Amino acid sequence: MSVNNYIRERFFPHLWCPGCGHGTILNALLRTVESLGIDKSNMCMVSGIGCSARISGYVDFHSMHSMHGRALACATGIKMIKPELNVVVPMGDGDAMAIGGNHFIHACRRNIDMVAIIMNNRIYGMTGGQYSPLSGSGILATTAPYRSIDREFDATQLAMGAGATFVARTTAFHVKEIGSLLKKAFEHKGFSVVEVLTQCPTYFGRKNKFGGPVQMLEWYRDNTAPLGSKKLEENSDLIPRGVFRQVDAPEYCAEYAKIVEKAHKE
Amino acid sequence: MDPVSIRAQWCKGCGICVAFCPKKALRLENEKAVHNPELCILCGMCELYCPDLAVTVDKSQKKPQATREVANES
Ligand code: SF4
Numbered sequence: 001m002s003v004n005n006y007i008r009e010r011f012f013p014h015l016w017c018p019g020c021g022h023g024t025i026l027n028a029l030l031r032t033v034e035s036l037g038i039d040k041s042n043m044c045m046v047s048g049i050g051c052s053a054r055i056s057g058y059v060d061f062h063s064m065h066s067m068h069g070r071a072l073a074c075a076t077g078i079k080m081i082k083p084e085l086n087v088v089v090p091m092g093d094g095d096a097m098a099i100g101g102n103h104f105i106h107a108c109r110r111n112i113d114m115v116a117i118i119m120n121n122r123i124y125g126m127t128g129g130q131y132s133p134l135s136g137s138g139i140l141a142t143t144a145p146y147r148s149i150d151r152e153f154d155a156t157q158l159a160m161g162a163g164a165t166f167v168a169r170t171t172a173f174h175v176k177e178i179g180s181l182l183k184k185a186f187e188h189k190g191f192s193v194v195e196v197l198t199q200c201p202t203y204f205g206r207k208n209k210f211g212g213p214v215q216m217l218e219w220y221r222d223n224t225a226p227l228g229s230k231k232l233e234e235n236s237d238l239i240p241r242g243v244f245r246q247v248d249a250p251e252y253c254a255e256y257a258k259i260v261e262k263a264h265k266e
Numbered sequence: 267m268d269p270v271s272i273r274a275q276w277c278k279g280c281g282i283c284v285a286f287c288p289k290k291a292l293r294l295e296n297e298k299a300v301h302n303p304e305l306c307i308l309c310g311m312c313e314l315y316c317p318d319l320a321v322t323v324d325k326s327q328k329k330p331q332a333t334r335e336v337a338n339e340s
């Protein structure tokens with residue numbers, strides 16, 4: 001086997017910078033789809049705009065490179081027409097939480113069956129390093145030369161507050177965990193959100209003197225801990241990883257099918 | 267053939283696989299990853315870490331190696 005069966009090889013090497021975490025997430029995603037035995041013609045990927053959104057060009061699935069922040073809206077349309085498709089929507093932090101914030105909360109609320117991946121590198125990479133709603137305060141960015149004063153969203157808390165039924169977080173260092181959480185997300189019937197903290201060495205790393213990709217990954221290794229672990233209990237400064245919520249609730253396409261059936265009867 | 271193959275055209279020399287290989291079996295030469303099969307335990311981590319899909323680990327070669335070791339012992 002090889003993950004190469006799931007990519008459009010002609011577009012490789014890809015355009016992401018050396019050491020960009022987006023590639024690692026793509027890597028894990030391809031292996032997850034393969035391990036679940038999903039035929040690539042039953043996979044549909046919708047992306048928005050940004051470095052992250054390049055991902056839909058690299059997979060040999062049905063794919064759509066849509067508008068900034070609007071990937072979930074497009075994906076909702078696709079999923080409602082073809083509920084049998086496995087729909088996955090990778091988004092950058094700005095794409096998902098700023099431009100697409102409104103679409104994001106409503107997709108959570110509807111509980112439509114798809115996997116939303118937030119590739120959170122805390123910066124807008126493609127446009128040159130502006131801060132995003134996930135950067136947090138004290139961060140250096142092109143638009144914050146004296147450091148940002150904005151507080152950040154906690155994407156997982158926001159997703160839960162808005163009603164997402166599967167919510168998880170991991171990092172680009174924890175490569176096996178990305179795979180295991182994505183697997184759970186695909187198996188979950190409802191709106192699944194997987195946040196992956198990842199590195200943009202080119203802008204976030206360089207501006208904030210985090211070092212290169214290796215140092216950034218070491219930071220994720222050293223500053224996160226699994227939910228329920230002793231390590232996390234003893235140090236509340238660590239960022240929790242794992243599954244925050246997994247609950248059953250009526251799924252949007254299934255409910256819609258019932259309405260269609262009802263309308264046909266009358 | 268080396269069970270860990272690195273597609274040099276795709277490797278961008280980021281050093282991630284080199285830094286996190288548990289056996290230090292990888293190194294960078296002219297900004298490309300190079301593998302040393304002597305040190306490798308075929309754990310497969312480099313394949314997962316690589317952001318450029320440049321590494322393939324053929325784990326099927328793991329067993330014959332172990333068998334050979336056992337054979338050498340007896
Ligand atoms: S600018 Fe940042 S996010 Fe964009 S490809 Fe480069 S490292 Fe990745």
Ligand code: SF4
Nearest residue numbers: 287306307309310312
């Ligand atoms: S398979 Fe494991 S031991 Fe071998 S080079 Fe890769 S990471 Fe290192």
Ligand code: SF4
Nearest residue numbers: 277278280281283316
């Ligand atoms: S992780 Fe991949 S791209 Fe980076 S040095 Fe290793 S083989 Fe090359």
